[in-house]
Amino acid sequence: MNSQLTAYVTLACTSGVLNLYLCLNVFTKRHHYTNIAKFFILYTWVITIYCFASAFGLMSTSLGELKFWTTIEYIGMPFSPPLGLLFIMQYLGFKITKKRFISLLIIPFISLVMVATNDWHHLHYRVFEIDPKLGAPYVHQEIGIWYVIHGIYTFGCMFVAFLFVLSRWKETAKVYRPQLISLMFGQLVPIVTAFLYLIGCTPPGFDPVPMVLWLSSVLYLWSISSSRMFSIMPIAKDSIFHSINDGVIVLDESYRLIEFNQSSQRMFPPLNKSMFGMDFDHVWQQLSGASFPFQLEAVTSIQELQLAEDQAIRTYQVRTSALQHGNSSKGLLIIFTDITELKGLQVKLEHLAYYDELTQINNRRAFFQTCEREFSEAHEFSSPFTVILFDIDHFKKLNDTYGHYIGDQVLIHVAKVCKTQVNEGILFARYGGEEFVLALKGCTELEGVALANQLRRQVEAEPLHTDEGVITVTISCGVAEATNAPEETLNQLLNKADQALYSVKRAGRNQVHVYTAI
Numbered sequence: 001m002n003s004q005l006t007a008y009v010t011l012a013c014t015s016g017v018l019n020l021y022l023c024l025n026v027f028t029k030r031h032h033y034t035n036i037a038k039f040f041i042l043y044t045w046v047i048t049i050y051c052f053a054s055a056f057g058l059m060s061t062s063l064g065e066l067k068f069w070t071t072i073e074y075i076g077m078p079f080s081p082p083l084g085l086l087f088i089m090q091y092l093g094f095k096i097t098k099k100r101f102i103s104l105l106i107i108p109f110i111s112l113v114m115v116a117t118n119d120w121h122h123l124h125y126r127v128f129e130i131d132p133k134l135g136a137p138y139v140h141q142e143i144g145i146w147y148v149i150h151g152i153y154t155f156g157c158m159f160v161a162f163l164f165v166l167s168r169w170k171e172t173a174k175v176y177r178p179q180l181i182s183l184m185f186g187q188l189v190p191i192v193t194a195f196l197y198l199i200g201c202t203p204p205g206f207d208p209v210p211m212v213l214w215l216s217s218v219l220y221l222w223s224i225s226s227s228r229m230f231s232i233m234p235i236a237k238d239s240i241f242h243s244i245n246d247g248v249i250v251l252d253e254s255y256r257l258i259e260f261n262q263s264s265q266r267m268f269p270p271l272n273k274s275m276f277g278m279d280f281d282h283v284w285q286q287l288s289g290a291s292f293p294f295q296l297e298a299v300t301s302i303q304e305l306q307l308a309e310d311q312a313i314r315t316y317q318v319r320t321s322a323l324q325h326g327n328s329s330k331g332l333l334i335i336f337t338d339i340t341e342l343k344g345l346q347v348k349l350e351h352l353a354y355y356d357e358l359t360q361i362n363n364r365r366a367f368f369q370t371c372e373r374e375f376s377e378a379h380e381f382s383s384p385f386t387v388i389l390f391d392i393d394h395f396k397k398l399n400d401t402y403g404h405y406i407g408d409q410v411l412i413h414v415a416k417v418c419k420t421q422v423n424e425g426i427l428f429a430r431y432g433g434e435e436f437v438l439a440l441k442g443c444t445e446l447e448g449v450a451l452a453n454q455l456r457r458q459v460e461a462e463p464l465h466t467d468e469g470v471i472t473v474t475i476s477c478g479v480a481e482a483t484n485a486p487e488e489t490l491n492q493l494l495n496k497a498d499q500a501l502y503s504v505k506r507a508g509r510n511q512v513h514v515y516t517a518i
Contacts, residue, residue, distance in 0.1 A: 016051030018217035049076030078108035081157035182223035247336035359415035367429035
């Protein structure tokens with residue numbers, strides 16, 4: 001073996017050793033690294049196979065050995081560009097799906113099969129023989145149709161990977177740029193070397209790429225050790241921008257649309273890039289059919305917005321914030337957060353907190369919260385204030401006779417009947433058990449008695465129809481009017497109505513009594 005060939009073998013082995021070291025080093029520390037380490041391990045492993053197979057091929061003395069080691073090379077070489085592309089895509093924040101992973105490796109797998117079976121079809125190499133002038137291990141080859149396909153695909157993967165990295169240069173913080181430099185040159189070195197090989201600018205008879213891959217390995221080693229490439233990686237700004245669940249719309253200083261993320265496009269499907277440069281109010285007209293309801297100002301604000309979408313109402317929290325550059329405003333950020341479910345849950349919780357679950361009228365808590373305020377206002381302005389307390393006659397007997405289900409139906413029935421007789425300004429609530437209460441702000445005792453009798457007659461006139469038969473229901477009512485005495489409280493007034501109610505029960509029920517002081 002001459003000294004030149006020895007140098008080639010040494011360089012190929014050096015590339016193989018360095019890539020093997022990278023592979024094993026990252027593999028042993030993979031649990032401390034991000035997910036990109038998995039692709040890097042595969043990437044360096046196939047390059048290791050490629051480099052060592054190339055070195056053994058340079059030591060071959062027969063055509064059979066050359067074909068064998070060329071096949072072994074193709075276990076690694078065609079897979080390294082797509083795996084390098086996947087590694088860079090993962091590094092830059094692209095989503096790597098199983099389908100995408102498999103599809104990128106289909107052509108390399110076919111290339112491996114083509115080389116292994118080339119003697120049968122000659123689609124990869126039309127001619128593959130020992131160079132008649134230089135002798136073994138130098139090869140004379142003429143490429144076939146699949147070699148062209150394989151070459152285009154290989155160059156394409158490396159070039160796309162290089163462009164991906166290059167495209168993220170401006171938006172990457174300076175502290176992370178050494179990582180990008182190593183990635184760019186890691187792709188650029190084999191691209192340039194392979195190109196020079198194809199146009200005949202390298203020594204004939206062998207593939208020079210494995211001899212230069214040690215340069216890429218050194219760059220990766222430097223990046224791993226100096227900039228913590230696998231521990232901390234710069235996720236591209238647009239990846240973060242588009243992964244935000246909130247809709248983000250960016251306007252310039254004249255409030256024209258200049259950018260939006262994918263979430264905002266999901267929220268507002270008509271939104272598209274053809275609207276760039278349009279005044280935002282005009283954009284919003286196209287999105288919602290109306291003018292934007294809030295003033296666009298370079299100040300921070302939070303508003304709520306409801307939009308009708310697909311026969312449903314969606315609620316958004318809209319936050320606006322100025323984009324600052326130094327002391328001057330350079331535009332406006334509008335962030336849409338879909339709070340429809342949260343708002344619905346809030347409404348349900350409020351309903352549960354203030355409405356009786358069975359009868360769907362105000363509960364005791366809601367009654368006191370509102371009535372305390374109205375009672376105080378009546379005291380303050382010396383206006384009349386009356387309460388009606390009523391319960392369902394013989395309700396316990398109804399429960400014992402027909403069961404609790406029918407008892408619940410009776411409660412619901414009475415509440416519905418009474419609601420039809422009560423004006424909107426009157427506070428009506430379930431007081432507890434079979435008791436109900438009404439607060440009549442601005443009404444006298446006589447007006448309270450009139451309403452109580454109206455309720456009593458209506459309930460009696462509308463019996464409840466059930467599977468158990470028709471059930472006639474009656475109620476007893478106690479009425480009391482506030483005296484406007486400074487020391488009187490709402491609880492005292494309710495107690496007076498309660499005493500009037502008990503006097504009805506003693507008198508035979510299905511009546512209305514007014515509280516009278518003893």
